[in-house]
């Protein structure tokens with residue numbers, strides 16, 4: 001499999017100035033700078049998310065000029081993002097010219113798997129920084145600099161496995177998809193609503209395992225409908241490719257709407 005590694009670019013995210021270090025307290029929404037004034041410490045809080053949004057908009061303009069559709073795929077660790085993407089790429093390439101940016105804290109395992117599709121793959125690792133749990137706009141922007149956007153119709157970003165933080169960061173994408181595997185339990189949308197509010201479609205993955213679980217499909221659908229009325233929900237199995245016609249149909253419709 002090392003044959004494919006020459007197609008993979010590996011990047012380390014390491015930028016202490018732009019992003020606070022993870023120190024147990026989760027504070028990536030603010031850049032906190034402390035100044036001493038006499039005996040008083042004045043905390044100047046600046047919204048990092050504002051800076052992220054400006055950068056994301058800049059990238060969105062570039063993607064529009066270059067006619068590249070960008071999909072941000074998010075989920076908890078292990079829901080099946082990479083497996084779904086492997087099967088998706090096999091179906092839509094070479095009709096659509098694809099590239100992938102994949103974020104993980106450590107390893108190039110996912111990049112190795114996705115590079116088998118023949119698409120250019122960039123692996124971002126955040127471990128040098130203490131393990132950021134999401135991809136921010138400036139990290140994606142630097143990865144995009146290694147891609148030839150003129151040769152890409154669809155750029156897929158597999159975000160770092162996490163059902164919370166990635167939803168907070170705009171990365172200049174056109175659409176967002178959340179993968180929820182049926183092994184995670186039907187209460188997850190209600191417990192992590194931001195992700196489902198922010199996404200444009202939900203993939204309910206691993207339905208091949210339903211016979212072995214007590215997963216309540218009606219309850220999860222009703223819960224997602226309460227959080228994000230009208231959002232499409234596709235029941236799929238990345239193992240058997242059940243439900244893939246509907247999912248691929250939705251994806252290609254979105255991409256073609258931008259490219260036409």
Ligand SMILES: Nc1nc2c(ncn2[C@@H]2O[C@H](COP(=O)(O)OP(=O)(O)OP(=O)(O)O)[C@@H](O)[C@H]2O)c(=O)[nH]1
Pocket residue numbers: 075076077078079080081082083084110160161162205206207208209236237238239240
């Ligand atoms: N039975 C079954 N297993 C699946 C399915 N999709 C993925 N898996 C398995 O679930 C495990 C995790 O899948 P991945 O595709 O690596 O998940 P991921 O979301 O990319 O994981 P991270 O990148 O680590 O967050 C692997 O062992 C897959 O083979 C599915 O539809 N059915």
Ligand SMILES: [Mg+2]
Pocket residue numbers: 081082083110158
């Ligand atoms: Mg993965």
